């Protein structure tokens with residue numbers, strides 16, 4: 133089973149992806165985690181993207197598309213994967229369609245986690261405290277920027293998938309367990325695209 137979780141920063145994509153990993157033996161592919169690992173390792177890529185991440189901007193489509201394509205080819209994705217943080221632009225969504233077709237794979241569901249933007253500020257503050265401030269982009273100013281980037285560049289993905297009849301939404305303001313239950317209900321009626 134191959135899934136996409138969509139939603140603004142702090143919507144709970146990572147939390148739900150981890151639950152889906154446990155329940156279904158899928159692999160969470162978080163492009164944000166991959167980029168942060170690259171920064172931490174001090175690789176060429178990490179040095180190039182650090183300022184972009186810190187400012188809350190998006191890394192280029194080309195870099196992200198080849199990163200996710202390589203990752204999907206790894207053996208640990210054989211049972212299926214959950215895309216968390218990708219695609220983030222319509223160009224990435226289109227490239228993903230082509231890529232999956234070439235690999236002989238399909239998406240089983242695209243799930244939007246819907247949240248109230250004001251509540252996200254509280255959530256991001258909590259995450260920053262829990263992580264001891266490990267993420268430089270977890271603060272109110274950068275969150276404001278990331279939400280604007282989400283509205284401008286990522287939200288247009290929603291009609292892209294809606295037009296293809298594969299977009300399903302869950303109420304992300306409910307408890308973690310409740311959101312998980314809503315997602316499980318969707319997965320019981322998969323609509324392969």
Ligand code: AMP
Nearest residue numbers: 163164185188189190191196217218220
């Ligand atoms: P996330 O952990 O998903 O919130 O991602 C953290 C940051 O990594 C984002 O604010 C972007 O700077 C970058 N990033 C993650 N995924 C992508 C993507 N698919 N395209 C472009 N930039 C990304």
